[in-house]
Amino acid sequence: MANKLLYPRNTATRQVVDLSGMWKFCFDKASDGEKKGYVNGLPAAAPDMPVPASFADFFTDKYSKEYTGDFWYSTVFFADPAWKDRDVDIRFFAAAHEATVYVNGKKVGEHCGGFLPFTCNLNDVLRYGKANTVAVKLNNELSCATLPCGEYKVLKDGTKVTTPYFDFFNYSGLIRPVKLVITPKISIVDITLKHVLKDGGAVTEYSVETSGEGEVWLSVYDEDGVKVAEASGVSGEAEISGVHLWQPLNAYLYTFVFEVYSDGNLSDSYPLEVGIRTVEIKGNRILVNGSPVYFKGFGKHEDAPVSGRGFNLPYIKRDFELMKWIGANSFRTSHYPYSEEIYQLADREGFLVIDELPAVGMLVSTRNAVDAATGAKVEPFFEKEIVQTVTIERHLSQLGEMITRDKNHACVVAWSLLNEPDTVGSDKAVGYFERLFDRCRELDVQNRPRSFAHIIQSRPDRCKCTHLCDFIMLNRYYGWYLKSGLEIVDAFDALDGELDKWEKTGKPVMFTEYGTDNMQGLTRLPSVMWAENYQVEYLEGYHKVFDKHPCVMGEQVWNFADFQTTEGLIRCDGNKKGIFTRYREPKMAAFELKRRWDSLPLNYKG
Secondary structure, three states: OOOOOOOOOOOOOOEEEEOOEEEEEEEEOOOOOOOOOHHHOOOOOOOEEEEOOOOHHHOOOHHHHOOOOEEEEEEEEEOOHHHOOOEEEEEEOOOEOEEEEEEOOEEEEEEEOOOOOEEEEOOOOOOOOOEEEEEEEEEOOOOOOOOOOEEEEEOOOOOEEEEEOOOOOOOOEOOOOEEEEEEOOOOEEEEEEEEEEEOOEEEEEEEEEEOOOOEEEEEEEOOOOOEEEEEEOOEEEEEEOOOOOOEOOEOOOEEEEEEEEEOOEEEEEEEEEEOOOOEEEEOOEEEEOOEEOOEEEEEOOOOEOOOEOOOOHHHHHHHHHHHHHHOOOEEEOOOOOOOHHHHHHHHHHOOEEEEEOOOEOOOOOOOHHHHHHHOOOOOOHHHOHHHHHHHHHHHHHHHHHHHHHHOOOOOEEEEEEEEOOOOOOOOHHHHHHHHHHHHHHHHOOOOOOEEEEEOOOOOOOOOOOHHHOOOEEEEOOEOOOEOOHHHHHHHHHHHHHHHHHHHOOOOOEEEEEOOOOEOOOOOOOOOOOEOHHHHHHHHHHHHHHHHHOOOEEEEEEEOOEOEOOOOEOOEOOOEOOOOEOOOOOEOHHHHHHHHHHHHOOOOOOO
């Protein structure tokens, strides 16, 4: 049965059962869990593990925290006899990174990719009126065929050690909720929307996929609960006169209620909150509802103490409040699709989101930033046969899942298909990128702009794939990884000179990463690297260059908050480029950014 990616909601026709809580957990170093019968559930003596959460930071021994390989979760749930005549699916909101699911000892599904949801139908395996056991085998090993990319090595004692090609911790596990979704046999499976503005109103083109034959009806309600439009058919148009548009930091959400009838009776109903807006690029401007918008915000991570990359509603709420306080209007989901609840809150708050795939580490290096800055020779990533066969298919699959999941969110205004890939080492990158960009255009009926984040070596005179981008995303660290310290004046000149070249492309340029590591509380006069006031001086210099170039239409600092990484010589308990600490306390740079961003109008450079 097809993967059902609609967000689970309780309605008059649907039921959602949350399986969050303490699950049984164990490592499977020998990869013999199936032989030991783990498919039928873990032993009663197995330790408990919170779900959702990453497993790493609950442990006090290094072997467990850094574990690489197979591992298992299991729990028990009760199946209501009333579900017999309905479809019962188990939905994993994210399982990092590869998962195989068993219910009552029978394999019901598998999934590759740790940041997007998948469902498994349970109709044929459930024991109604009884306890049912779900067991999940996961694996967090990295390779050039996983997204994100990396590798692992084996120590003399047989321990596997992860060596990522990316600069964030490889948090793993059942990192987002797991829920049972009970729906009618004839139900709504997918919804696709496209908005067109005209004469002070809007027309929303829609299409609905159902699991069986039925009549589809659509009713549209405004925020006061007044019906403002209706339509019928599996596809059609709903027209709203005097429409309230969804605007950046000024959101308005309509409720689209889709219903499917069978033999004259209501079979299923699904409500969807919808912000009506358009996105397009004209020249070197990014337009929302036909008006230019200047992006102010961050690259972020789903990262918090103890829970790791696990779903964490309190931190989600705190992050949005801090972004509003500092004057931001946007963020990039670096470097993977985030929890769905983050997009829902961004819809309500009016934040602009660049939605990014977990295609990070496509540069064969465990020190990406340093190697790229110094020009160190690395093996061309896209020359690898496995990349041109296995990786591309997984990449395309996750692209399809991301667009299917996120396509109706007003907040999602652009797609980032890769972060810092090797686009200078091989001509084979071009064909790979073409398949991605073409498929993205095919899948997204709203035709959102597409791009990828360019690493420092991907400059306009060297990058083989920039021509595919609708706008340019730049990750730049002049003044930190190169030309740092006293050379920072030369760093600003280098940035200025490079922007002169990007200006000639005629496309909008957005800085999706720039920043410096710094330790909270460390200040020096004169400033030195790692001091908070060095970060402020760096930001001030970059912003002067941004203001000079008309093509620059956005600035997203790296990073919103300090985050955990693999330990290493250039990392002191993680990456310290945050404007806020990992505990979300402001550093000196936060007040400088607030001063600047509060002063910049939404249509700055418009």
